[in-house]
Amino acid sequence: MTAQDYDTFRSETRQWLEENCPAAMRVTPRKDGSDNVFGGTQFEFQSAEQRLWLQRMAERGWTAPDWPAKYGGGGLDAQQTKILRQEMRALGCRDPLIGHGLWMLGPALLEYGNEQQKQQHIPDIVHGRIRWCQGYSEPGAGSDLASLRCRADDMGDHYLVNGQKCWTSDGDKADWMFCLVRTDSSGPKQQGISFVLFPMDTPGVSVRPVPLLTGQAHFCDTFLENVKVPKENLVGEEGQGWTIAKALLAHERKMMASMDDTMPAPPKSLRDYAVERFGTDEQGRIADVEIRRRVIDQMMRKKSLDLTQQRAFEEGMAGDIDMRMTTIFKYAGTEYQKRNTELFMDLQGIEGCRWDAENFPEESQFPTTWMNSLAFTIAGGSSEVQLNLIAKRALELPQE
Ligand SMILES: Cc1cc2nc3c(=O)[nH]c(=O)nc-3n(C[C@H](O)[C@H](O)[C@H](O)COP(=O)(O)OP(=O)(O)OC[C@H]3O[C@@H](n4cnc5c(N)ncnc54)[C@H](O)[C@@H]3O)c2cc1C
Incomplete structure (x- = not known):
């Protein structure tokens, strides 16, 4: 596809999303994940909009945009998939469906499953029929x-x-x-x-x-x-299970590393919260020097992570994909998220410990998000294990 084709795809995608994504599906999901759509036979939709959004996206295969169209996926190439995600994020559209089928099993089955297995399971994953x-x-x-x-x-x-x-x-x-x-x-x-x-x-x-x-x-x-x-x-x-298990783990780690990017942006940035709490100095900077240092440090980490991911993506598009990068991104992405939520908590002061979601709907998200961020540094292989893998496979350091 030419650059012009991608531009056309972008504008058509934006238009389709604007026309088809219900307004209720353009608000930030709750941090505890309780209003996400996991699909499956036991899942109960919380609103007609949730159901409609899933139906519309699944019909286009856009719940799994880069999977082959013959199994119900969107059949998009890597650049189109990226454009779709960017446009969804820009409009604040939620993921219509999440879960282990989409994140992990689907990609592994597409690589290692036989034809009968793909035909049986992939369309059900795309439509969220099976969890x-x-x-x-x-x-x-x-x-x-x-x-x-x-x-x-x-x-x-x-x-x-x-x-x-x-x-x-x-x-x-x-x-x-x-x-x-x-x-x-x-x-x-x-x-x-x-x-x-x-x-x-x-x-x-x-x-x-x-x-x-x-x-x-x-x-x-x-x-x-x-x-x-x-x-x-x-x-x-x-x-052959170990080979398949490792391939699947690479997809799990990739998903975890980019979890922050797949969520609509939070209503306020770290800087907004810091300014709200500590005010600004005469040059418009966050007044508290230590907090300013920590906020800037996080912003720089985020920028370097994004740029490195962008570079890996472009190398991947050039046919140069390096699965060792998923280990690095899993470690860097989940540790970044952990530091971020710690800082968000600190910025709230004592109010950051508010737990009662009924009386403090906004503040109570911070402790839950912080605890979840700790869990992500363990799930899919702990940070220590990722560091071992990076030392061994990426840096090729001696075993001793
Ligand atoms: C949120 C979440 C969801 C999960 N979901 C699933 C799921 O759906 N299905 C599933 O099968 N599993 C799941 N897990 C389990 C997860 O894969 C394991 O927790 C993880 O692999 C660590 O294993 P462990 O808990 O047995 O800890 P252990 O392996 O006992 O490790 C304990 C501690 O020792 C450290 N450690 C261990 N070995 C080394 C080493 N060689 N070098 C340095 N440090 C080391 C670890 O980093 C850790 O700090 C989930 C975990 C979490 C947190």
């Missing part, structure tokens, strides 16, 4: 994921799966799980892992939500007892 959860972590297998012990015994036409998964986000609300299982214990631990899919209502699957400090229960312990998984639900080859 997926991730069965990776186990007690004793988090950072050291390859030590997982959940067993899948070969029973001829199916596997019999036994074991326990933990930290299963929204396992109680999901329809299907993508799951790492051990099909072979005889060789090196990475080699005996396989990647399977099964519905959560399969006999033998039970989930127990784990209550958190926030009072919510996003996570579940998932118990798998003699769960029958047909062999056609094996993705890739038996024993």
Whole structure:
């Protein structure tokens, strides 16, 4: 496509979004994520606009803009996808649908799934009909994921799966799980892992939500007892699970690194909050010197992160994509978000500790967002583990 084609695409996209995105879907989502659309059979829409926005976007395949049109995706190239996201952000349009299917399983299935699996699952993900959860972590297998012990015994036409998964986000609300299982214990631990899919209502699957400090229960312990998984639900080859798991994690990390960018901009910037609280000096700068230093430091971090992401994107478009970058962006992006929310909290002073959402709808978002930002430095591989990977794979430092 020529530069002119992209300009035309941009103006047509903007016009379509202006005409089709309901006003109620152009307000900032709640920070605790409670008004996001996750889809799935148990999901209850909170408004007619939420449903309509999802329907309209899914019909164009724009819930998954860069997936192939033959499976219901938008069929856009990388530059068009970027333009769509930029225009959505400029108009404040919310993501019509989010979740593990779009962020993780879909891209992995497109790469490793067979034709039948793609046809069965990809359109359901695009339309938000099925909600997926991730069965990776186990007690004793988090950072050291390859030590997982959940067993899948070969029973001829199916596997019999036994074991326990933990930290299963929204396992109680999901329809299907993508799951790492051990099909072979005889060789090196990475080699005996396989990647399977099964519905959560399969006999033998039970989930127990784990209550958190926030009072919510996003996570579940998932118990798998003699769960029958047909062999056609094996993705890739038996024993190829580790390769698929890593590819999927790269997508998870990419999503987490850019989480800040996919959200509509907050109503006020860090600087606005700082000026509101501390006022300005005679030159119009934030009056408090230490706060000014911290705000500027964050703005510079954001700028360098954005520029580096832009550079990686352009190199990727030139066919030079480097998956090691996702590790760097996961680390830098989630640590940036953590510092940002800490600063937002500090700027509120004692009011930043207000927890009661009913009486303090604006302030109460800060502690929740801050706690979520800590979680993102752990989910999908902790910051320490990302640093290890960067040292090993990107910088090629010695192991010792
Ligand atoms: C918000 C959230 C959502 C999640 N959702 C899911 C989900 O849906 N499905 C799923 O399967 N899992 C999920 N997880 C689990 C997540 O993948 C694990 O928490 C993560 O991989 C860390 O594993 P762990 O909790 O067992 O910690 P551990 O591996 O026990 O690590 C404990 C501490 O030791 C450090 N550490 C461990 N090994 C090293 C090392 N080699 N070098 C330096 N430091 C090290 C870690 O950084 C960490 O600080 C989720 C986690 C969070 C926080």
